[in-house]
Amino acid sequence: MAERKRWGMVIDLDRCTGCQACVVACQAENNIPLNTPDIVLQARSIQWIRVERYWSGIDENDPAKVKVGYLPVLCVHCTNAPCEPVCPVYAAYHNPEGLNVQVYNRCVGTRYCANNCPYHARYFNYWEREWPEPLNFQLNPDVTIRSKGIMEKCTFCVQRIRRAERRAKFEGRTVRDQEFTTACAQACPTGAIVFGNLADPSSLVSQLAKDARHYRLLEHLGTEPGVYHLKKVDPNYQGAEKSR
């Protein structure tokens, strides 16, 4: 019954259309505070998953040459997480299932972890956030609301993991592959996001992570991310492909 777990994710950039369903699904699931215009202007929006959009092939003389690529970025739950050792109060810790966990009631808001995260995946609560009544009725009771001065980030929907594990335990079995998934993956229309146990070689996520197009963000830093991206395919791409 004690099955080894390493929760992880694969995001196929060739499927992603930048539709943002994952972003809003995450906000709905995880009680993420509203990003009002002033907050957006200060670049202090909180989006545990964000979709980065990159221009390429910009040619002033031919608008038709421009290309757009979408890169969903979330906490990649590094095996060697740079945010963990710098926390003076052990608020950022590594759990046995491969999650990089933020313990909110330990956090004292030094923001060292955010400084040390190469993925810009950690977000600080600069304000006490409000949900004008009755908007607060929507808040997910499974997820803590973070107060001012607290660092927050993607949890891989730990509340869903716990719920699935509890159900499996009731039923005297192990968690089945794809019996649950994260909010972002569940919403994603194109099926770009797949979540699962990387320690189980037969899981869908393990299979996809072996795809020839796989890479991990800033892999050269040695952080060993638990999130794999699959390269975008552009049949007309002229760029260097030799290194791989």
Next chain:
Amino acid sequence: MAASRRDFLKLAGASSAGAVVFAGCTIPAREMKVESPTRIPEDLVTGRDNWYATAGTRGNGVIVRVMEGRALKVEGNPDHPVNQGKSSVWDQALVQLLYHPDRYQRPLRLNGPRGSGNYAPLSWSDAIAQAAEAVRGATGGRLVVMTPPLSGPTLVAVEAFVRALGGSLLTLDLNDDAVYRAAVQRVFGAEALPDYDLARANTVLSIGADWLGAWGNPVRSGIGYGQFRQGKATRGYLIHIDSRFSATAANADEYVPCRPGSEGLVALAIAQALMAGNFGDPAAYPSGGAQALAAFAADQVAAQTGIPAERIRAIAQRLGQNRPAVVIGGGSAGAHTNGLFNLTQILNLNHLLGTVGRPGGVRLNPAPPAIPNFTAPFRSGTSSFTSWQGEMIRLRQLGSAAVILVFNVNPVFSLPPALGVREVMLNAGRVISFSTLPDETSELADLILPSHSPLEEWGVEVPDHGPGYQVVTFKQPVVNRVFDTRQFGDTILDVMRAIGGEVVRAVPFPTIRDGARLFVQPFFDRRAGSVTAETFDLFLNGVQQRGGWWSTAITQAAATRPASFATSPEPARFAGDDSYPFFLQPFMSPTLGSPEGAQLPWLQQTPDPVTTMAWGTWVEINRRVADRLGVREGDVVVVESPTGRIEAPVYINYGTPDWTVAIPIGNGHTAGGRWQKGVGVNPIGLLADLTEPQTGALAWAATRVRLTKTGRRVPLTKLEGYVPAVQLKGAEALKITNKDS
């Protein structure tokens, strides 16, 4: 995270279309177990969550997680054939509409001059009595009811009401592509909109339709798109032709800018090249083939379309050689004075490619079912722009004799001001609003009888973008009403009863809930399809649990017919002379989805996929045009058309063609909830009232504009900047490969 009940459904139905027999049910013993509190993991609240199925946006089916009476989260209904468990930003935001703090919370009566915004509460019985009083005498065409397109029992109730009083029903939906609907009827001979089998297509050509943005049902398209890209042996290839660099253009392998209004010529040139190269399906060639279309050969029309001839020939070759190939047309291609001509020529390419009714091609949908005993159709159409124009002229003449009822549409904001909707409302005898949230139109009402939000309503709907077979979605409340509101249809039935006399006899059923039961009865009688049961009550139970009823056996056969292309061109007309050098492309913001989306903070704050802009209105031009005007990103420019003028900041969209100025629709409200009022500007006032003559639809892409710089600058509310716009050379975060595997 589906409840165990859903798991059972999953296992029982082999596929989402599989049949489930509903028998009496008991709770499985394991669900009665309670876990010891000492074993509860941190961060987890005990309690049972329930999932209720209902209708989402754009024909999707959703399930809503409800705990302790509160709706917490919307997910796609995994059983629903349209969206198969997936959902959009708009579906997700339904809970914010439900719990919006600025909703009308009880009936209100105007206490001061119209438009003053001073209201006093009153009881529902008084509100119904006052509405009945106002409506009772409004016979002989003096009553006008303005709503979004309605369906099922609500439509039956409202039609009965309007008919009993001799009034008229005007519907409004900025996302309804009326010209596309007409073109589909002409080209495929089908009443319902078709489904595109993207999952099995090898080549997709789309012209004008932003099907990965806000056109059609992007969730359904997205599911097909994911398969098209990476779900089969060969990766699909997408070509998008448009006069604007849209979300679909951003995802295309090839984006081809064209001159606005020339989309029909582009299609004819492709048809000519297909036939000349013998690429398509020769059996489907119209008589005379390439010769008949020689005048539209790529070289002949290159100057008018702005597309080099060799590009057209290459597109034709790819379409012909990498079949199945499917062609989608809609959106801006139909939004011209020659829109129907354009879309007809574009959709006709499907006949030439032999993909109508074939895998990887165009799948026709059956017409909505007829419901015995009701004369109203299952779903209402959308009133054309010309019928709105006509009604406004009539209402202006009626003046204070007119009685106007409005439910969840905002014509004061959404229609060009030249139509005079605001003046008509200000001068009408009585204006009664049934809207859920305040807006520019409801603020002109004398009486407000607020309606439920979609998650509190009963109803029966047929999705507009079906999966190729009959689907009926059942809509039910997932929580008790949040405020003292009532479902619009029920209020109308109450008003009918309060009017009394002849009108009472027209009441079709006591409540919309009862009406919904009547609507699904015929499907029970069929004893087939996704839900079957011994008794009607069990059947209804099953339909409510599954989210609807569907049958793969009810389809629409495609008639194979030869393609028939026009042999004389129909050029587009534009408002504005050469002193207006740019063509305005207004577009529905893919994140807001509709003008009502501006009320919801999740939709406002979500970055637009192409520009990463949130919370506002911007003007998209390319870098070269910006340099010529001497403006940079964030510089405020004046956009002027023959009919209007706005000011908004520039965003540099590198893909925008030289001749295009693109501005998103949805923001610029002067009234409404806290998140919409005062955000951005409304470009609808720029639009001239040119129409597509056969459908009477507004030609919303037929206005020319000029830009002048103001010298003012504002910071842009965008995600870009927080993350870079272009990747660092040599350290690309997003990696690209040209290997097609």
